[in-house]
Amino acid sequence: MSTRPNSTSAIVVGAGVGGLTAAAALRPAGADVTLCERAPQLRAAGFGLAVQSNAMLALRTLDLGIEENLLRIGGRVSTFSFRDTSGRILRSVDVTPLDSALGAPSVVLARKDLHDVLLTAAGDGLRVETGAAAERFDDTGTGVALHLSDGRRLEADVLVGADGINSTIRAQLHGAQRPRPGGFVCWLALAPFYPSWLREGESVHYWGRGRRFGLHDCGQGTIYWWATESVDPELAANWPHGKDDLLQRFSGWTPQITDIISATTESDIITVPALDRPPLTSWGNGPVTLLGDAAHPMLPSLGQGANSAIEDAIVLAHALSVTGDPRASLRAYERRRLPRTTELVTGSQSLGRIEQSSSPAVVAARAQFIRRAGNQRVLDMISKPMTWPGFGDLGAAAALPRRLSTLERWHWTADRISPLHICARVRLDGPVDTAALRLALDAVAQRHPLIQTTVRAARSGPSFVPAPRRPIPLRLADTASWVTEMDRELAEPFDDAGPLLRATLVTVEPGVSDLILTSTYTVCDGITITELCRQVLDSAGETADHRADWHPEIPAPPGPEELMPNGFRGIRGKLRTLGRLVADGIPERGAPALKRLPAQRQVPAAARRTRFAHRVITGAAAQDLLAACREHGVSPQSAVAAALATAASIETGGAPARFAVSVSVPFREHLTVRPDAYATGSYQAMVAAPVDCVPGRSLWQAATDFDVRMRTAVDNRHHLANLGSLGAMSAGAARFADRLAAVLDERGPGNLCVSLIDTADFPEHLGNWSVSGIQVVSGMSISGYLMLYVTVGRDELALNLGHVDGIVSPDRAESLLENTAAALRGAVTGSEPRSATPPDARRPSADRPPWCSP
Secondary structure, three states, X not given: OOOOOOOOEEEEEOXXXXXXXHHHHHOOOOOEEEEEEOOOOOOOOOOEEEEOHHHHHHHHOOOOOHHHXXXXXXXXXXXXXXXXXXXXXXXXXXXXXXXXXXXXXXXXXXXXXXXXXXXXXXXXXXXXXXXXXXXXXXXXXXXXXXXXXXXXXXXXXXXXXXXXXXXXXXXXXXXXXXXXXXXXXXXEEEEXXXXXXXXXXXXXXEEOOOEEEEEEEEEOXXXXXXXXXXXXXXXXXXXXXXXHHHHHHOOOOOHHHHHHHHOXXXXXXXXXXXXXXXXXXXXXXXXXXXXXXXXXXXXXXHOOHHHHHHHHHHHHHHHHHOOOOHHHHXXXXXXXXHHHHHHHHHHHHHHHHHHOOOOHHHHHHHHHHHHHOOHHHHHHHHHHHHOOOOOOOEOOEOOOOEEOOHHHHHHHHHHHHXXXXXXXXXXXXXXXXXHHHHHHHXXXXXXXXXXXXXXXXXXXOOEEEEOOOOOOOEEEEOOOOHHHHHXXXXXXXXXXXXXXXXXXXXXXXXXXXXXXXXXXXXXXXXXXXXXHHXXXXXXXXXXXXXXXXXXXXXXOOOOHHHHOOHHHOHHHHHHHHHHHHHHHXXXXXOOOOOEOOOOOOOOOHHHOOEEEEEEEEEHHHHHXXXXXXXXXXXXXXXXXXXXXXXXXXXXXXXXXXXXXXEEEEEOHHHOOOOOOOOOOEOOEEEEEEEEEEOOOOXXXXXXXXXXXXXXXXXXOOHHHHOOHHHHHHHOOOOOOHHHHXXXXXXXXXXXXXXXXXXXXXXXXXXXXXXXXXXXXXXXXXXXXXXXXXXXXXOOEEEEEEEEEEOOEOHHXXXXXXXXXXXXXXXXXXXXXXXXXXXXXXXXXXXXXXXXXXX
């Protein structure tokens, strides 16, 4: 039973690959694990296996160095060679592109070596009970009791049956049943030699009629080989023959095979029947569940038996770590794993029929396919079962790799041309332990799969691909201001190899620092980057206090469009989107033409860099402004939009004028499945509406009209409809960047942009720090001219203007901010904003009002 708060105790029955992985995964999550093995000692069968990309990615989530150890010990798979019985090559497939496409390699090694690595990863404190044959279990109401055949009784919160195809735990749950014969026998062996003709990293498959042979480079001068033959199930289950019989069966094949069999010691050759079981519709009950072959034994055709057991163990540990109810956690684990494992069981059975067929027609068609199928089709078939499905429930999370959505693709495309970043800054009063901060950054990145991805281009479109874990860069700036450092963060591209997050720590004075987090809009918006700030500071506080807790991974979210309401998906949705875009583009009858803020000079797309200007409205003035917004029934965002349009009218010669102002609309709550509040992802879309700047008309009148238009557009989901245009813009954007930028400059929605985030509930204290001044700043790339990001805090309102340098000069940006602030001040005090002044005379005021400070 649990002996400490927030911990779970678990008995894992079976010390095979699945059971050892479960122990290694559960212990970092704080679980008390007892591993029971019926044998008198922990041991592994003397043959090999392939740990494929999906299992490698699952193991990577533990951050225990398992992947590196397996690659050091085993042989990395680089080539699949398909041959006929004479040894003639039918096809050789370079599978190294899969390493890049899936995010991790596959490795072949001895099963014993895998066991040793997993046991080491489980840690020295693991409780292991050998000679512990499970007999039965009892649900005690508060947990489970396991009875062993020698009379011992063990108790825990949960029981995991990882005891293989003839599982005692499964038999009690579902009744004793014989496994289903696969119709063939298997020979398995490790051989301590290396054929001279075998290339490093090569896997070779020889296919005949009802019979196959394969071998793999295991590294360190060792090979793993196997053979199969279709035979009567009873004969397969009770194989009476030895090595001489096996040599005779393959005597008519290439001497490459008989040489390998001859050189293998007979006692090292293991003979087993091919068996599986029909998929279950449920695995466990109450505090008991199953894992690996106990839950879903499968034929060896897809090579996913051990790999799916590893996946099971990692998902089980994750499920138990994210809820306080162990029984509910087990059902969540089963719900996530049943579809995946059922597909693998049925897929292995279907492929096994083709592989083991004796039909001349099937054998001929099989050989024809191997020789003639397109390379990408073959790679797709190989890669499908090797894709790590991740932790989330269907619809709420996505397997990686996954293709970028339309919105993500646009952000990524723009960012490749010119940086499109999102940044957050927070002030910390109190000493900062940089070592603890580095650990916190890495811990947070480990929780978020998208941060640890790289984006890879392909003919089918760019995809998020898991990348080997790299530390989150932390730059220390001891002599600069955060404003200066923000300019640098907005302009510096990310490394293509990832990660997609970095940090800068600015020392303001002894005991006072500014932390800046920077990411790309491809994976973060303003809400996300602010949440990441909180998570980093939370974790850094824990680490500094020497009580760092293990945090489970937050599943990677699907692309935003995957969660759209049905009206915006499919052919009908696209037609509806087109209709809305046309409707949005029809000007109001009799309305004046829209003005645009002109560029001060033309800047090539690839040379565009965002710079930053800053004001903060503080104290009573901020409260008065927010109170006035409530009194007039308009959002602060609409008030700022009207003020920015007023500033633009001053810049362009004064009123009357009508400007379109685009607003970023967060749309998490508009999706069919709302993304996890703590997850990464960018969920903002732009909607534009006009602001009429007319002499004698108050800012509140302009803001009210704008607010009504914006609310109507949002209610009609125009922001979701507008996403459809991004796909067309993304296509070919890199090749025609300057042409696209010119079109966006002339007609795009990014001429005047406003976004707002409310951070009033951001914690005032985290760890040993007093926290203040959380602010968000946005880059622009080729999307437009400027973005005024408004951050509403408890007692301040920050105006952060990201602008494309050259198109909008620093002086002009300062002037726009001054006049925006003046318009807001005038709206609160009842005074009129300043009239226009010549551009060359505009300088930032050295005598700003106390409520508008840099």
